[in-house]
Amino acid sequence: MVVNIDRLFSKRATRFRSSEIRELLKLTQIPGMISFAGGLPNPLAFPVDIIHECIEKIFKENIEQALQYGTTEGLTSLRGVLAERMKKNPHHHINCELHDILITSGAQQALSLAAICFLDPGDTYLTSVPAYLGAVQAFHALEANCESIPMNDEGIDTDSLRRNIGRLNRTGIIPKFIYTVPTFQNPSGETMSLSHRKELLDIASEYDFLIIEDDPYSELIFEGDAIPPIKSFDTKGRVIYISTFSKILAPGLRLGWVVASKEILDKFIQAKQASDLCTNGFSQYIAYEYINGGYLDKHVEQIKKLYKRKRDLMLKSLKEYFPSGVKWTMPKGGMFIWITLPKSIDTRLMFQKALAKKVAYVVGEAFFPEGGNYNSMRLNFSYSEDGLIKEGIKRLAEVIKDELATAYQQDTFPPDGV
Amino acid sequence: MVVNIDRLFSKRATRFRSSEIRELLKLTQIPGMISFAGGLPNPLAFPVDIIHECIEKIFKENIEQALQYGTTEGLTSLRGVLAERMKKNPHHHINCELHDILITSGAQQALSLAAICFLDPGDTYLTSVPAYLGAVQAFHALEANCESIPMNDEGIDTDSLRRNIGRLNRTGIIPKFIYTVPTFQNPSGETMSLSHRKELLDIASEYDFLIIEDDPYSELIFEGDAIPPIKSFDTKGRVIYISTFSKILAPGLRLGWVVASKEILDKFIQAKQASDLCTNGFSQYIAYEYINGGYLDKHVEQIKKLYKRKRDLMLKSLKEYFPSGVKWTMPKGGMFIWITLPKSIDTRLMFQKALAKKVAYVVGEAFFPEGGNYNSMRLNFSYSEDGLIKEGIKRLAEVIKDELATAYQQDTFPPDGV
Incomplete structure (x- = not known):
């Protein structure tokens, strides 16, 4: 007899949903991808x-x-x-x-x-x-x-x-x-x-x-x-x-x-x-x-030096490449920067375009259990190599600029097609 | 304000009960105790x-x-x-x-x-x-x-x-x-x-x-x-x-x-x-x-040799020292022997007497979620040193014999005190 598994699962198990972090961590494995998605410590930080x-x-x-x-x-x-x-x-x-x-x-x-x-x-x-x-x-x-x-x-x-x-x-x-x-x-x-x-x-x-x-x-x-x-x-x-x-x-x-x-x-x-x-x-x-x-x-001092350098690099690159209208946090420690884009951008829709340019982030909505905040994203600065931080932010800036341009066209196009 | 913790615990948490295994593992630490209680592998079996x-x-x-x-x-x-x-x-x-x-x-x-x-x-x-x-x-x-x-x-x-x-x-x-x-x-x-x-x-x-x-x-x-x-x-x-x-x-x-x-x-x-x-x-x-x-x-062969020797030792000691009327299983592998004593013995009541003689077991009732089987116990043969297996079974046999003698007296004592 075939197992009637749906009868057997607990109510809580039927509510389980796949985690976005889990799917995103898989992306860090694709060759050539610059991933700011995972929340991974840098292997150089391992003593x-x-x-x-x-x-x-x-x-x-x-x-x-x-x-x-x-x-x-x-x-x-x-x-x-x-x-x-x-x-x-x-x-x-x-x-x-x-x-x-x-x-x-x-x-x-x-x-x-x-x-x-x-x-x-x-x-x-x-x-x-x-x-x-x-x-x-x-x-x-x-x-x-x-x-x-x-x-x-x-x-x-x-x-x-x-x-x-x-x-x-x-x-x-x-x-x-x-x-x-x-x-x-x-x-x-x-x-x-x-x-x-x-x-x-x-x-x-x-x-x-x-x-x-x-x-x-x-x-x-x-x-x-x-x-x-x-x-x-x-x-x-x-x-x-x-x-x-x-x-x-x-x-x-x-x-x-x-x-x-x-x-x-x-x-x-x-x-x-x-x-x-x-x-x-x-x-x-x-x-x-x-x-x-x-x-x-002693070792924590080394990790701090490493991550501070990476944070500085990312903040500098954000300032250099990101278009005006984009905001970000200035963390004094840790591993993450939070980006808020103009409301016209939906980071969920932009995600595939970023992947196509070989750069990854976590869509902000993932961190809101009740949904919303579609114009935000999380960037991790601890994991990527120094050179890739600059390159990744540059790629992401291009994706955002493209998206803003498209959004601008859509917004300003006369509604009745004239 | 003092925390009203009983309101905060989940229903399942209020049902938690301490495990007997947990309490018993602590006994293996008392100096001089021969413990057949824990379900521990022998450290000699670690490669x-x-x-x-x-x-x-x-x-x-x-x-x-x-x-x-x-x-x-x-x-x-x-x-x-x-x-x-x-x-x-x-x-x-x-x-x-x-x-x-x-x-x-x-x-x-x-x-x-x-x-x-x-x-x-x-x-x-x-x-x-x-x-x-x-x-x-x-x-x-x-x-x-x-x-x-x-x-x-x-x-x-x-x-x-x-x-x-x-x-x-x-x-x-x-x-x-x-x-x-x-x-x-x-x-x-x-x-x-x-x-x-x-x-x-x-x-x-x-x-x-x-x-x-x-x-x-x-x-x-x-x-x-x-x-x-x-x-x-x-x-x-x-x-x-x-x-x-x-x-x-x-x-x-x-x-x-x-x-x-x-x-x-x-x-x-x-x-x-x-x-x-x-x-x-x-x-x-x-x-x-x-x-x-x-x-x-290759290493599993070593573990098997070690544990077989210990099982044989325990079975031999059981045969040598345990009184008639006690039954035990003859496992062909693993780490445990199950002992069934005459019904007059309650291994829960006997436990403190065994501890006093510096030998420990797990009371059989612990393995029955709905209770009962008070005349049984579990013995582990994998953990103890060879010499201690014989000595421990000897001690346990004495405890059982004492208990049987007491039970016999109680049973045969005329019920109305005459």
Whole structure:
């Protein structure tokens, strides 16, 4: 008998949709393509020799433990050095101990655990938009409803946030949490101001929802002072802080971590146990040796130098080649620049033309769970070779100019054909 | 304001319960404890030098790719050699190509993906009992109902299976799948006969549910002929085959894989993307080099020799020390022996007495999602040192004898105190 698979899939599985990031990452493989689409770290940023050294040390000292099953919470020694570092590091200033930390299989798993532990079907969560796709996908997988809060120059529009919560409350809906990337946000590159961080925590406290603070990029700061994470002001366990080794060590090692209250961490640990039992032990030992050997702080300086140069190159090329009427963010760190084109351009329709000229971006709409913002795009500056950044922006500028010219003709052509 | 966390947790999270395996693994750490509780491979079974060689090769040839994000499906080269091996290997005989395979973060993730993709709250699944705890936990996390099917000498009681399905059908319930470990089962050590494998597939086809075939142990065969997996008879995509590198390479690398139909795999891939984006690239390259270099087949022979010796030692010690009236399985492979004690003994109550004598087991009840079977226990023979196996069984025999003596006194004591 043929399998009647549609009867067998869960309701949530029937709602799954393919991710645009996934399809876009495939494009980075086409020969000759200059891709600003993927959110990949540059391989030059991987501390290959240091990792090699760390591995030799593991083979001498801890290889059996590194290859065995470990506890779900994660390697005690790694959690210990992470706690120490977070207390001291100006990008963290989070006062925590090792038992406040859970090691996860990448930050994505932390987002997935949050979805599992907080979202029943039909529950509502808030996110600033544009929003990181992977988070939206994790929350969508658990059949939650998304309420989008626009961003402004200070990182989040708190007036709009209050209005939205008020409107939801009047219909009996209390959101479970707000998701935000306050520093060098993916995709916008923008950073939330200190006052807005504090105000966001106040609002969350007033209406009693949680804050999921996703912080993959704060260490990649090129200029200005570090702004402490929201978690550093949190005395009540209202903030779930998530970070990752993907941008300061290597994403292939799949290591992230969570700092949260004991009550929340206990549930996350139980959910993680059902999800994958424990995190890769070998990777955890590498990360431990990387921090404990004093390599991390030095190597992050190298990554910052590399990415700052690439950001400068991209900003310079944007200024040189992009036509007037196009706006972009000026990120002080991270990996992304957000482009806003004149309203006449639809980046979804322009995408195939860009591909034809062998340059790729992510259409802005992908970062808006409720759609819209068709005239925007995300550019990644960390991955491409220096020479290709200039060439890629030049190509993209030509595509945009062509598109503007066509749009202009269409707009000005007399409507009745005269 | 204090966080009202109970309002915020999802319904499923409020149902989470701590796993007994988790608590038991902690016991293996107490000094002097002889633990037959954990399901750990022996560290002597880890091919440390081979892994070291494989890693050196990766550093020479593929280190940038190994450290970068990869596709959610998994490393193409690894999937390729896995498909080739499964076609040839007598423990598999599964006719599949690389696009039929998804690499997962351990077999546990595959179980979790099955739960996400098939189980809505209140859905029913079937499992043979005793059942692997990790699977039950993954299915329980998604609020599913479990229907237990007893095992018999042939591995599963198919008469009972038909009766149970019939009873469910009459109340309008059609189970989504049956979960089974047909070969050297965890916890019983038993193996399903060829005829029962075929009959199970017939029943699944007749009533149109899926089979989740979990196969972590079939390569660890000590004697007799390999029985092909149910997946090898499956021409309709009714069987989801799951296996792991945890027992043939190392669990710390967190690598498993799934063979399933394209429709099912597509959903699993989308669910995995939301769960952890992709599997550890470094581990995947190690596994690829391990298979491609021809190391795996040779090394499995070593593991089998090691574990067979330990099984023989445990069986011999059981025969030597355990009192009459105690029964045990005679597994032809794998890592576990199942013990059935006289009904007067409750292994839950006996557990603390065993700990006091510094010997640990898993209480049998833990493997019965609906409870019961209080007079049984699981013993692991793969982990402990040879000398400790004999000593541990001796200690356990003393605990059992004490318990029998006490039970005998209680039973024979005149009920009205005369």
